[in-house]
Amino acid sequence: MTDVTVNPDEANQLRDKVVDQLKEDGTIVSPGVEAAMRKVPRHLAVPDAPLDEAYSTYDAVVTKRSENGTSMSSVSAPQVQAMQLEQADLRPGNNVVEYGTNGPNAAYIAELVGDTGQVTTVDIDADAAARATRFLAETGYSSVRVLTADASGGVPEYAPYDAVVVTVGAWDIPPAWREQLTEGGRLVVPLRIRNLTRTYGFVRQGDHLVSSSAHVCGFVPMQGEDAHEEQLLSLGDGVSLRFDDGPTVDPSPLDGVLRTPRAETWTGVTVGRTENIGTLQMYLATMAPGFCIMSVDLDSNTAVVEPSNKGFSLAAVRGPNFAYVLVRRTPDDKNVEYGVHAFGPDGASFADEVADCIRAWGKEHRGGPGPRVAIYPVGTPDDQIPGDRVIDKRHSRISVSWSAA
Incomplete structure (x- = not known):
C-alpha cells in the first residue's frame, strides 16, 4: 500500500477536535496530557490509514493481524491513550518504561517527562518496534529508546522507573514490573481479572501494589512468556x-x-x-x-x-x-x-x-467506585492479604475489596 496523501492543516484540525472531545467527556483533565496530545502527529504512525481513522477519538487503528484476522498490534484509540496517561500522572524528569509500542504513546510520554526525563518503549514484535522507531525518528523523538524484547522480565538496565505503562492486555503482573518501580511509583496496566479487563492505575507500596483508579477498556492480549489462554x-x-x-x-x-x-x-x-x-x-x-x-x-x-x-x-x-x-x-x-x-x-x-x-x-455498591484491588507476590500468606476475595495467578495473589457505596 502507498501512504495516504495528508493535508497538514486538516490533520491539525482533526487532532484538536479529538482533544476537545476528550476534554468534554472528562477523559483529559490535565494541561500536560492536553498539550502532548495536541502536539504529537499520531497519523504519521499509521500512514496507510485515512486521517479520519487515524483521528477517530474512540477507535484503535489495527496495524497487524494474525492469519485468522485477529488483531495482534494496533495504535490505541486516543481516548484510551489519554485515559492511561492521566492514570500514570507523569511528571518532568520521570524515568518511564512502556510495554507494547507503536510510537505515538511513547511520544506523548516523552512530552510529559520533558528533556530531563527518560523513556524506553518495548515490544516483543520486531515489526511494531520498527514502526515505532520510524515514527519517533520522523517526529523528533529519537531520544526514546526502542527495544525488541519480551516484557515479562522488564528492562532492568534502565531501572528503577517512576512509572511503568503497559499498553497490551495482561492476565498477570510479572514480578519485574513491581520490582523495577520506585517506592510510590505508578504502574498502569490493562489487567484481566475473571474475564474482565480494566486499565488499572497502581501505586507501589513496599512489596505490593494498590489500585488508585480503574476504567473499562479493551487491549490486544500480551504475547510471549506471560501470554494466557482462557x-x-x-x-x-x-x-x-x-x-x-x-x-x-x-x-x-x-x-x-x-x-x-x-x-x-x-x-x-x-x-x-x-x-x-x-x-x-x-x-x-x-x-x-x-x-x-x-x-x-x-x-x-x-x-x-x-x-x-x-x-x-x-x-x-x-x-x-x-x-x-x-x-x-x-x-x-x-x-x-x-x-x-x-x-x-x-x-x-x-x-x-x-x-x-x-x-x-x-x-x-451501585454508584460506588468499584473494588480496591491490590497485587501481592505469589506465596504471600492469606493472613497478610486483606479483602473480600483473593484470586491466585502465576506470579500474583490479587486481593479484591468491596466497600459500600
Whole structure:
C-alpha cells in the first residue's frame, strides 16, 4: 500500500477536535496530557490509514493481524491513550518504561517527562518496534529508546522507573514490573481479572501494589512468556463458556445440563439504558461462584438459552448447575431489569444465589467506585492479604475489596 496523501492543516484540525472531545467527556483533565496530545502527529504512525481513522477519538487503528484476522498490534484509540496517561500522572524528569509500542504513546510520554526525563518503549514484535522507531525518528523523538524484547522480565538496565505503562492486555503482573518501580511509583496496566479487563492505575507500596483508579477498556492480549489462554467449555447447542482464573473446570458434571428444566428469577434491580454497569460486572466476576462468560454461536437458533447478548453474557457454574444473567425491558420501556436463567438439578436455588449477588450490588455498591484491588507476590500468606476475595495467578495473589457505596 502507498501512504495516504495528508493535508497538514486538516490533520491539525482533526487532532484538536479529538482533544476537545476528550476534554468534554472528562477523559483529559490535565494541561500536560492536553498539550502532548495536541502536539504529537499520531497519523504519521499509521500512514496507510485515512486521517479520519487515524483521528477517530474512540477507535484503535489495527496495524497487524494474525492469519485468522485477529488483531495482534494496533495504535490505541486516543481516548484510551489519554485515559492511561492521566492514570500514570507523569511528571518532568520521570524515568518511564512502556510495554507494547507503536510510537505515538511513547511520544506523548516523552512530552510529559520533558528533556530531563527518560523513556524506553518495548515490544516483543520486531515489526511494531520498527514502526515505532520510524515514527519517533520522523517526529523528533529519537531520544526514546526502542527495544525488541519480551516484557515479562522488564528492562532492568534502565531501572528503577517512576512509572511503568503497559499498553497490551495482561492476565498477570510479572514480578519485574513491581520490582523495577520506585517506592510510590505508578504502574498502569490493562489487567484481566475473571474475564474482565480494566486499565488499572497502581501505586507501589513496599512489596505490593494498590489500585488508585480503574476504567473499562479493551487491549490486544500480551504475547510471549506471560501470554494466557482462557479455558473454553462447550455445553452443546452452540453455547460456550469461557473461564479465566482458578482451577481447570471439570466439564463432566455439566453433561446434558441444557436438557434440564430452566429456572427463571427476576431481581427487581433495574438500571437506565445509559447507566454504567462496570461495577456490576466486576462484582459478579469476583463474588459469584464459578464466574465465566457465556457466548452463543451467532448462527445458532436454539431457544434453550435466550441471552440479551449472544456474544457476551455474565454466567456462573456450581457443580452440575449453570446460570446466566439477562435483562428485560421494564413496563415503561425506560429501564431494564436484571434476571437469571439457570439449569441443573439445583437450578432454581442457583438462580436465586446469582440473583442475590445482583441484589447485593444494587443495594450496597451501585454508584460506588468499584473494588480496591491490590497485587501481592505469589506465596504471600492469606493472613497478610486483606479483602473480600483473593484470586491466585502465576506470579500474583490479587486481593479484591468491596466497600459500600
